[in-house]
Amino acid sequence: MTSVTLNPADFTRRSPVYRELRDAGARFVESFGGAIAEDFMESAEAEAKSAAGLALADLSLLPxxxxxxxxxxxxxxxxxxxxxxxxxxxxxxxxxxxxxxxxxxxxxxxxxxxxxxxxxxxxxxxxxxxxxxxxxxxxxxDGYFWFLVLGESAPAMFAKICGVDLRSSSFGELEIAQTSVARMNVVIVRCDLGETPAYHVLGDVASASYLWACLLDAMEEFDGRLIGHGAIRHLAGL
Amino acid sequence: MKIIHCPLNGPRNISEFVYGGEVVDMPDPASASDAEWADHVFLENNTRGVVREWWLHVATAYWFIAERDTANEEIVRTYPSSDIFKERVTFAAPDEEQGTS
Amino acid sequence: MTGRNRLSAPAGKLIDRDQPLTFKFEGQLIDGYAGDTIASALAANDVWVLSRSFKYRRPRGALTMAGQDANTLVQLPGRPNVPADLEPISDGLDASGQNYEGSLTRDRGVWIGWLHRFLPVGFYYKAFYKPRGAWKFWAPFIRAKAGLGRVSEDAPHGYYDKEYRFADVAVVGGGPAGLSAALTAADAGADVILIDENPQLGGALNYARFDAAGAVAGQECERLVNAVLSHNNIDVMSSTVANGWFADNFLSLIRGNRMFKLRAKEVVLATGAMEQPAVFRNNDLPRVMMGSAAQRFIHLYGVCPGTRAIVLAANDDAYGVALDLADAGIDIVVIADLRERPDAGPLSAAVQEKGWRIETGCTVSEALAGEGSRSVQGAVLSRIDGKGIAGGGETLTCDLICMSVGYAPVGQLPCHDGGQLRLDPVSSTFVLENLPDHGHAAGSVSGTHSLDAVVAEGARAGWRAARASGFDVGDEPEVPDARGAEGCNHNWPIFPHVNGKDFVDFDEDLQVQDILNACADGYDDIELVKRYSTVGMGPSQGRHSALNTVRLVTDATGRSLDEAKPTTVRPPYTAETFGVLAGRVFEPVRYTPMHHRHLEAGAQMMVAGPWMRPAYYGAPDVRDQAIRDEVAAVRIGVGVLDVSTLGGIEIRGPDAAEFLNRMYTFAYARQPVGRSRYLMMCDETGAIVDDGVTCRFHERHFYVTTTSSGASNVYREMLWWNAQWRLATDISDVTNAYAAVSLAGPQTRKVLDQLTEDIDLSLEAFPYMDVRTGHVAGIPARLLRIGFVGELGFEIHVPSSQGEALWDALMSAGEQFDIRPFGLEAQRVLRLEKGHVIIGQDTDGLTFPAEANMTWAISRKKPFFVGGRANQVHESRPLLRKLVGFAIDDPKAPVPEECHLTLQGNDIVGRVTSAARSEALGRIIGLAYVAPSQAETGATFPIKIGTNRFLEATVVPVPFYDPDNMRQEM
Incomplete structure (x- = not known):
């Protein structure tokens, strides 16, 4: 693990939440024509481990x-x-x-x-x-941000901002809910990473910062945290 | 909070939907009188009983039809709008110059 | 041991004697234990007065010990009206009584009680309706006396939020019926949520006596609660109040600072019953309480509520109370049984053996107050001599009166969704009817009181709920015929006294005569009696007063008992705070990709529909200069405006042009590829609702822009119409996929030339109204040669992820030309100089094209477009108003404001829609609606800018600036 990081504003493609990631201490690496958050100065393994509870990642620059x-x-x-x-x-x-x-x-x-x-x-x-x-x-x-919410507490966290029952018993692998989260329209796709429940959340990029803040607020009670792409690759076994 | 069964998204809280008015036949603009047109544009039938209504699922921008009993608010059934709007609608061209290409 | 009234264990199952706590009440330090409520800890220390009453300032103490009355409402710092019988104590808690001046025990306002004869029900209506203005004069005095606790205006904001929950079966009430229902449903496989407002499960099993030995309740409680707590399918939510039951089994639950919105397939209502008071003189004295309240004191909190007790009885449970009191060491002075010949129940049989004095056909006709009315000190025992008449009397000494004369079901919740309570003449209590679909009731809420029947009924309700939610296991549990439904309620426990103070509603200080007076004043319907007398309108919402009120009103009006119903029950069941209703604030805000660049440049942001947009760049104190500078930059040099907020919709497919022809007023079938064209949309009434530009990038592909605020509505309308027309076209909202800027000013081309390689920007190659695709600063872009501000200009639309990079590139390339970002304020001036209308500002919901001089944008050759037929009608009639450009040359005149009225003679004919001082033109210009006869160029009309203040405006042609549009076509 290196502590060398890039400046997302040096690239023409920028995530709608690059400032939030930067302010949270992300280490950026170049990928998909922009800078993505590789980690938050922890090893991928350590970050992946903490994702078992609840974690949030930004995938907006991925195709x-x-x-x-x-x-x-x-x-x-x-x-x-x-x-x-x-x-x-x-x-x-x-x-x-x-x-x-x-x-x-x-x-x-x-x-x-x-x-x-x-x-x-x-x-x-x-x-x-x-x-x-x-x-x-x-x-x-470009139109949709793409966030990934991971961990066992994800359904309980979503229950604070979303009226659709996302517990495993009602919302299975590869199911989609197009609904309102914190009063904005989003697409939620469940696609677990190995054993870790994972929910892809996509919605209006103009409100990405708004929803990011709402998610962090709702996650606090579950000790949710941010993780980088390294941890996601680790969880996916890649 | 009521539940509406969206034909696309399944049962959802009514807060995810927007009401779009009663399903009505538009009079032929070429032959309708001014009075008939005003009636169409400004007046609601306000029927007591089961009426067909437009509803929009906001998150998916999906319009569908709900049959709702206005007397007791029961939503009798819902279905895609294509169940009743099956054909391409055309309007008679008044002259050849601007007809549809 | 803290508190001289404290009993030893096992009494007091909720308190932890190992955890002593100290709190303050009325400034005095009070000891208690963890698990105590404010009321129980005070009672343990022989403090019985908690607050004073709402109207007469009478000292009040615990009545129900279940939060069902306003007697116990106390003030905490920043929190008024806290029920002391529910609120747990904690170290450092600082509570005080309410509704007094001076001290709680010596209220200076108590004189008001002496005036009760002059404060009949309806007093305020009768006394202050004339002369005119009387109420306005008196209201401040009255309001200062009325009301409950004090709201603190500087209480800190708490963190409140909400959460959705889902269950197959929701069970409301954790008493024997609810526990049994939850177990049965969960055993069948259902996902169960069990809700109880108390911290502990078990309900009446925790304090009531069901057998002579007093053993059964504890055993049943342990059995059921242990089974529930260890069941994987049951999620127990204790200390949670179910406050509303809405359509399709949507329950609102409140626990602490969180509201839960529970959706259950089936709901089992097992909320139990509330004991109801008897009515006699001074029945509100401290230590006149429900029998169940005394039992709660003893069993839940280990507090002995007295030393010499009178039990007012009308059912077998009263004898259980007497046994509990005696077990706590209290002398039973007498059991006064309202019934002439009581049924022999198991508990009364046990009492008979004790040899205590029992008087049948007797009542307490008056409670006698001790010093300062701080406690009851005695009672007058009288023989019942007809309905509600008690004669003679024997004075007895006592310090506790327990009332056990009947119950009312806690049936409020289902009434929120269509349920109905009705007075049943046989059982003399309310029965619950018309339960919501997928609702089931069990236990004493449905009138079942014998414990085995309650448990069996719970099991049956749980089984039915499980089956209805898809879990079908075994046979339906049977319920014994003997439900103990009869003989619980006395039908007339009401004994009016000539001197009054016989309270029906403790919250509102209403006495028997108040209810009768309301009827006598002609308010002969229970709903009217409520409004007139305020009965049932206090904090406990009739929970202890509705039954006796219905009895009194029915009797006074001579109505049939069969039609007797309480007033309409509405949510919430109990008081809830605004914080709980508000939760977190979820108001999506939309930021453009360049948002932070605006902030860095010192922009003052403004809310524009869902968006945040720059109003101008600079400090508020130099606002006007900043706007002037921005306008000048565009007119002389080059400016850049963030227009990412414009709606963007792709219309694609074989019918794309036909679709636009129908949605918009202009003609699009022959719009050449590579050209743009103005768009105007009307609604079906012919009113203008939106505008924009369409770019044709291919025969089958149009890119449509909409106004910033109209984007989502336009998109919805398009989808709605095409759901009916079924044209072969796809409609995609790509608003958020594109960032866009408007680059404008004479130097525009010089800036853009540095950034484009694959697009020829010359006038010949890229004329006005043309569109191109290519790259700007290496970013794929759509270029539109259009201009709203009347200068050479391009709109550049790029993928939103690269919007900030585009902005950075433009600012850097424009640096040598002093490029300046401009905000909405400058744009409003610039476009006004060009006479361009803003839909929604210069038009309203009724403006049709002819009024706004927009008929040039209507194609007359199309068979149909939305609003076309309506505009034919509009145009066949005389115009009533017309939008004109005006100018005011007086250099000292103020700029008229939007919505200042325009006049013709004394008649209002229109309003100003836009106005600004134009530096370029050296005069005030604006747009306004005027009468058609005032619309000729050179005509003048007055604008009313204040009381008797007018400006004279002259109609001038638009555009005001560069009338031949030379500058934008450079």
Missing amino acids: HFGFKGRETVDWLRSQGVDVGDQDNVAYRQEDGVLAAKLAPREVLLIADIVGRSDLCARLADSASIEEEVEAFPVPRG
Whole structure:
């Protein structure tokens, strides 16, 4: 572990909460055209361990991308993406990408946790308006922040800011809830990291700072903390 | 707080939804009289009994139809708007110059 | 041992004798134990007066020991009206009584009690309605006397929050019925939440006596509570009050500073019953209390409530009280049984053997006050001689009177969602009807009192609730026929006294005659009696007064008992603080990606719809100069405005142009690719609701901008219409995906030239109203050659994650041209000089295009667009007002404000919508609605700017500035 860090403002792509991460003592490394929080000056293992209770991470710079239009599902299937018929379910691709089916005509692709897959980029490039296909790219990578809430206490924490029952007994792996959290509209996708319950939270990037503060406030009672990408890779066994 | 069964998202608190008015047929703008149009635009039927209403699930911007009994507030059933709006609606073009391409 | 009235263990199961605590009451140090309430610790130290009454300032003490009366409301620092019989003591707690001047025991305001004859119910209505203004004069004096505790204006803000909970079965009430219900439901597999307002489970099993030996309650309590606490499927929420039951089994629960919003598939109501008082003279004296209150003192807190007791009885439980009192070492002076021939119950049978004096057909007709009314000192025992009439009398000495004459169910909660209480003439108590769907009642709330039946009924309710929520196990538990439902309540425990002070409602100091007077004044409905007399309107909301009030009103009005009901029950069940209702403040705020850059540049931010936007850059004391400088920078050099807040919607697909044709007033089918076009949206009434610009990037692709505040509504409207039209188009809201700036001013091109390689910015290659895609500072961008401020300008839209980087690049490239960020205030001036309207500022909810001179933006050749038909109607009628540009040349005139009225003669014809002093033009300019006959250029009209203050404005053509639009097309 090194203590060398980068300045997120030296990159053109910046997370909507880079100041919050910086002020919390994040060590940044370059990734996805910007600076991501690798750790908070602790080893990945130590941070991962603390995530068993409750933790929050920012994945906003990782690839996430939407498609909309009435031929969306058929077109994605033709491109080799496995998308089922059921709405509000995330379909896991072989390379770890999640195809979150938000509506009959809308799919949100979110990268595998370390962003190795080029699927998002490849699909975004091929979905050109020149093709007469009604599957239109939607730049959710810019429109949506992407937070990850992890840990056993996550459902109890969410219960303070969200009216949907997110306990494991009611909200299973790869289920999606599109609902209101702290009165803002978000997409919640459950996709556990190994044994650790994990909830991807995506929503309006303009309110990222607002929700970040709400989450930290709600997490306090459970001793929740921030973790970096290193800990997430560790939890995912990568 | 009431629960509404959203056809897309399942049962949710009514606070996640916005009411969108009764489902009404729009008179033909080409043939309706001024009075008929004013009636359409300004007057509500305010029926007692089961009415079809538009509801929006805000988080997903999803419009659907709810059949609600206005006498006791019971929501009888909900379904996608495509169940009743099945066809592409066209309006007669008054002249060829600006017809739909 | 602290306190001379303290009993030894096992009495006092809630207190921990190993943990002594000291607190203050009325400035005196008081000892107690952990587990004590304020009231119990005081009683242990022989302090019985807790507060004074609301109206007559009578000394009051514990009545129910269950928080069901206002007698025990005390003041804590910063917290008024705290129920002393529920509030636990802690070291350093500082409590005092309420409603007195001077001292609690010697109130200077007690004289008001002597005036009671002159303060009949309705007194204020009758006394102060005339002359006009009388109430205004008297109200401050009356209000100073009325009311309860004192709110502290500098109490610190607490941390309050809310939490959702979910359960298959929610059980409200942790007494024998609730415990049994929870166990049965949980055994069936249901996920159960058990709620009880007390810190301990067990309910009446903790203090009531169910058998002569007094053993059964403890055994049952231990069995049930241990089973519940060790059950994995049961989540116990104690010290939690269920305060509301709303549609679809949504319960509001309050514990400390947190409100829980519980959604349960099924609800079991096991809230029990409240003992009800008898009515006789001085029934409000300290140490006249419910039998169950005495039992609570003894069993929960180990406090002996007296030495010589009279028990006023009307059911078998009263004899259990007598046995408990005797066990605590209290002499039983007499048991006065209201009944002529009491039924032989197991407890009364046990009492018979004791040889105590029992008088049947007797009542206490008057309690006698000791010194300063600080405690009861005796009672008059009288024979009942007809309904509510007690004659003769024998004076007895006592220091405790226990009333056990009946119960009322704690049935308030289901009444929040359609339930109804009704007086049942047979049992003479309220019965609960019309339970909400998926609700079940068990135990004494449904009138069942014998313990085995209560437990069995709980089990049955739990089983039914579990089955209804999807857990079907075994056969339905049986409930014995003998429920002990009859014989608990006496039907008329009311003995009015010629000298009054026979209280029906202790909270509101209402006596029998007050209720009868209300009826006599013509208020013959229980709801009207309540409003007129205020009965049931105190803190305990009729919990100890409703039953006797209904009896009195029914009797006085000669109504049938079958239609007797208490007043409508509304949430909350018990008092809740505003902090609990407020919780955390969740108000999403939207920041643009450049937000921090604005702050760093000294911007004063303003709320604009959901957004925070810069108003101007600079300190508030140089506001006007800052705005002038920003305006000048745009007119002379180059300025940059953050317009990320504009809505952005992608319209794509074969029907994209047709869709826009229907949503907006202009024509879009033939809009060339690479061009932009103005957008105006009307609603179905023809009123203008939004505007923006559409950029055609492809035959099948339009990028539409909306106003900052209109974005989400426009998006919703679009989806709603297309749900009906079913056009082949996709509508995607990408507002938050794009950051955008408006770069404007004569130097704009020089700044942008440094940052673009793949876009030719020259006038020939990129004319006004064209759009391009390319890169700015290496960032993929959409460029729109448009301008709201009337100078050469570009809007640059880039991915929001790179918005701050774009801003940084522009500021750096513009440095040599003195680029200046400008805020909304400068933009308002700049656009006003160009005469551009702002939808929602220069239009209102009724403005249609012809009024705002916007008919140029309407295509007449389309078969349909939203608002088109309505505008045909509007345009077929004479205009009533018109939006005009005006100027005021008087250099000393003040700038009129928005909404100053415009006049024609004495008639109001419109209002100013925008106005500013234009430095570029050297005059005041503005927009205003005037009468059509005043709208000709050169016409004048008055603007009313104050009382008898007018400005003369002259109608001038717009744009005010650069009328030929030369500058923006440079």
